[in-house]
Amino acid sequence: MVFLVSLTIFAPSLIVMEEKILQIAQKLFLTHGFKTVTMDDIATELSISKKTIYNFFPNKNKLVEVVANNFHSQITEGITKVKETSKNPIDEIFEIKKQVMNHLKDQRGNSIYQLERFYPEIFDKLKKKGLAFMIKSLGETLSNGIEFGLIRKNIDVDFVSRIYYNSILGLMDPEIYPPKNYSLDKTMFDYREYFLRSVVTEKGLKKLDEILINDK
Numbered sequence: 001m002v003f004l005v006s007l008t009i010f011a012p013s014l015i016v017m018e019e020k021i022l023q024i025a026q027k028l029f030l031t032h033g034f035k036t037v038t039m040d041d042i043a044t045e046l047s048i049s050k051k052t053i054y055n056f057f058p059n060k061n062k063l064v065e066v067v068a069n070n071f072h073s074q075i076t077e078g079i080t081k082v083k084e085t086s087k088n089p090i091d092e093i094f095e096i097k098k099q100v101m102n103h104l105k106d107q108r109g110n111s112i113y114q115l116e117r118f119y120p121e122i123f124d125k126l127k128k129k130g131l132a133f134m135i136k137s138l139g140e141t142l143s144n145g146i147e148f149g150l151i152r153k154n155i156d157v158d159f160v161s162r163i164y165y166n167s168i169l170g171l172m173d174p175e176i177y178p179p180k181n182y183s184l185d186k187t188m189f190d191y192r193e194y195f196l197r198s199v200v201t202e203k204g205l206k207k208l209d210e211i212l213i214n215d216k
Helices: 002-032 039-046 050-056 060-085 089-104 112-118 120-148 157-171 184-199 202-215
Strands: none
Touching: 002 039, 002 050, 002 060, 039 050, 039 060, 060 089, 060 120, 089 120, 089 184, 089 202, 112 120, 120 157, 157 184, 184 202
């Protein structure tokens, strides 16, 4: 009975500590890279012992996995909210880009690429989840765009959605787009415009040009 009472008392504080570890770990991983940041770095940032972290996460690999999945959930939840309030499919794509960049900032070379290179199994699982989400989410957006008369009827929605997702991942590769020459925000902006110009109707092009004028 005493043990159960003690567990009940300390459970909330344990949850808070776990959330703090995840929050700080995500911040450091995205700023400096999943490989670069050590468990010691996280412990120092939190002013706790490394042993305390291991009470919640048995090793760094597990912490990286939980953080990566948590980050993926934050992005997909944000995109879903944008889709619920968007005015039209083209505006939606622009707002989604802003939502994603709020999470990614400009940490291309230090975060996602390091995850792919040093934690390939975690990255591959995340990539599959991301692809499934993108096919469904962007597929809905493109289909709605066709109904609005903004997107061409003759596009293969599934194929185009896959191209879009693969291209977005490519934009985060620092070997293809060196960060010193290409900021992630600018490359995302440019690709979004090029992508839309390839699929919009004449009506959609007018809408796109209006948005671009106001967005720059």
